Amino acid sequence: AQSVSQHNHHVILSEAASLELGCNYSYGGTVNLFWYVQYPGQHLQLLLKYFSGDPLVKGIKGFEAEFIKSKFSFNLRKPSVQWSDTAEYFCAVTPKEGGKLIFGQGTELSVKP
Amino acid sequence: DTGVSQDPRHKITKRGQNVTFRCDPISEHNRLYWYRQTLGQGPEFLTYFQNEAQLEKSRLLSDRFSAERPKGSFSTLEIQRTEQGDSAMYLCASSSPPGVRVNTEAFFGQGTRLTVV
Numbered sequence: 001a002q003s004v005s006q007h008n009h010h011v012i013l014s015e016a017a018s019l020e021l022g023c024n025y026s027y028g029g030t031v032n033l034f035w036y037v038q039y040p041g042q043h044l045q046l047l048l049k050y051f052s053g054d055p056l057v058k059g060i061k062g063f064e065a066e067f068i069k070s071k072f073s074f075n076l077r078k079p080s081v082q083w084s085d086t087a088e089y090f091c092a093v094t095p096k097e098g099g100k101l102i103f104g105q106g107t108e109l110s111v112k113p
Numbered sequence: 114d115t116g117v118s119q120d121p122r123h124k125i126t127k128r129g130q131n132v133t134f135r136c137d138p139i140s141e142h143n144r145l146y147w148y149r150q151t152l153g154q155g156p157e158f159l160t161y162f163q164n165e166a167q168l169e170k171s172r173l174l175s176d177r178f179s180a181e182r183p184k185g186s187f188s189t190l191e192i193q194r195t196e197q198g199d200s201a202m203y204l205c206a207s208s209s210p211p212g213v214r215v216n217t218e219a220f221f222g223q224g225t226r227l228t229v230v
Contacts, residue, residue: 004155034218044156044204044221090155098210100146100169101219103155 006104021076023091030096117222138207148204
């Protein structure tokens with residue numbers, strides 16, 4: 001069955017700390033991978049995406065993610081978080097030809113000023 | 114503003130009533146998706162359309178739920194005989210079809226929050 005697993009349900013960091021959110025997926029084929037962010041009271045927004053090519057992808061606001069095919073992982077990183085990064089982060093996958101997104105359960109990030 | 118608009122933003126209804134939500138996708142997008150999100154969970158796929166054709170429907174979707182996209186533009190999601198367990202945020206998203214230079218990322222609307230009392 002297709003599934004996405006996010007390792008952490010709630011992460012609390014101080015400003016300037018480094019961030020890594022884990023994401024593993026299970027899918028029997030080639031995939032596209034995404035990280036979406038949902039700031040408090042706002043809609044889901046795309047943070048970054050991987051379709052093909054360089055497995056290290058850079059997104060908005062200094063976020064990056066690395067696709068490791070052998071580990072079925074797509075972990076999200078940021079070297080130094082800010083209070084404004086407080087949000088919920090969702091990892092998601094679609095088949096290569098597109099279609100429905102399968103989401104992980106989300107990781108709530110709280111950054112203390 | 115993502116360009117996907119949903120109406121209404123909030124809906125409170127009594128158990129047993131029918132409700133209908135509307136989604137207007139980004140105009141050039143021919144794929145439209147419905148998801149449901151409950152507190153502490155990621156969005157859960159309900160159904161999707163390519164133009165007016167409903168291509169996939171989740172097996173988890175009760176037959177009380179029906180969706181339409183009659184002219185391949187806006188879509189409606191109807192829930193009949195609502196139950197308290199239907200309380201959730203209902204999200205709509207749209208995307209372009211895959212192609213050589215067209216990516217397949219989905220853009221989400223603000224959602225409709227349904228509360229069944």
